[in-house]
Amino acid sequence: MPGKYTVTYFPVRGRCEALRMLLADQGQEWTEDVMTREIWQKGDIKKSCVFGQLPRFQDGDFMLYQSNAILRHLARNHGLYGQDxxxxxxxxxxxxxxxxxxxxxxxxxxxxxxxxxxxxxxxxxxxxxxxxxxxxxxxxxxxxxxxxxxxxxxxxxxxxxxxxxxxxxxxxxxxxxxxxxxxxxxxxPLLKAFLESDAHKKRPINGNGKQ
The missing domain is CATH 1.20.1050.10 (Glutathione S-transferase Yfyf (Class Pi); Chain A, domain 2)
Known part of the structure; x- marks a missing residue:
């Protein structure tokens, strides 16, 4: 179901751009819940994360952490985990x-x-x-x-x-x-459209400005 996904992460590409590319190329819609430094430093969100870190990925009522686990979850759901x-x-x-x-x-x-x-x-x-x-x-x-x-x-x-x-x-x-x-x-085509979008191009690669 399109639109059921929510990605919670900092305003950078970081560990989330691969899953964003996957979603875009597979024609999926998702919501970005952008985590600001100020909110994160308060500590409440960090305490709620299983390993104390982002990204957080919501699939309906299912919450998942760890970027590679998220990629594998999406792979299973969208036929992206090989043929055997x-x-x-x-x-x-x-x-x-x-x-x-x-x-x-x-x-x-x-x-x-x-x-x-x-x-x-x-x-x-x-x-x-x-x-x-x-x-x-x-x-x-x-x-x-x-x-x-x-x-x-x-x-x-x-x-x-x-x-x-x-x-x-x-x-x-x-x-x-x-x-x-x-x-x-x-x-x-779908991946190209995402890579050429402002959402991708204007999002910094890393959190410290180095690349």
Whole structure:
């Protein structure tokens, strides 16, 4: 049912943009409940969150936390979890790899940006190489990260690639399959409309202004 979803998060892309892209590309409507710094610092909302952090995702009367759990919930509901148990396991594996890279990115952005950026950017093609190799093994790099249908991991990986292309615009220069993958997914009509919307373009990538 369109419109039954509510996303509660800070006014940044952060850990919510992948699920927003998923919802948009799947033709779903949702409500944004924007959490201001002032309200969050009061502490009442934080105490109500299972792990003391956002995002919070509401699906009707069902409340869920943790961004990857939310992505998997949506994947089950919208046929985005592979065609069989083997594909689902591979998707879990790749999503764990995406999470590893996302954590490294956030450590750079929030803990070591000035001193660590040059070394991070230099190492980045190597960090992205496993995803390039996975694409090469799936229909000659012309399909999705796993299988023949788009999955929740494609949205998560695409978001991580987007933020790294801002950080290091040439990071895919030696990774042709990933470069084509980004172009191919960006061109999906509903996803393209979302990526070109003010809601996406005007939303900061991170909470400290660094990117």
């Amino acid at each position: 148990a083997r594909e689902a396991a591979l998707l879990d594996m790749v999503n764990d790899g995406v999470e590893d890279l996302r954590v490294k990115y956030y450590r750079l952005i929030y803990q070591n940006y000035e001193d660590g950026k040059a070394a991070y950017v230099e190492a980045l093609p190597g960090e992205l190489r496993p995803f390039e190799n996975l694409l090469a093994q799936n229909n000659g790099g012309k399909a999705f990260i796993v299988g023949k249908q788009i999955s929740f991991v494609d949205y998560n990986l695409l978001d991580v690639l987007h933020v790294h292309l801002v950080l290091a615009p040439d990071c895919l220069a030696s990774l042709p399959f990933l470069a084509g993958y980004v172009q191919r997914l960006n061109a999906r």
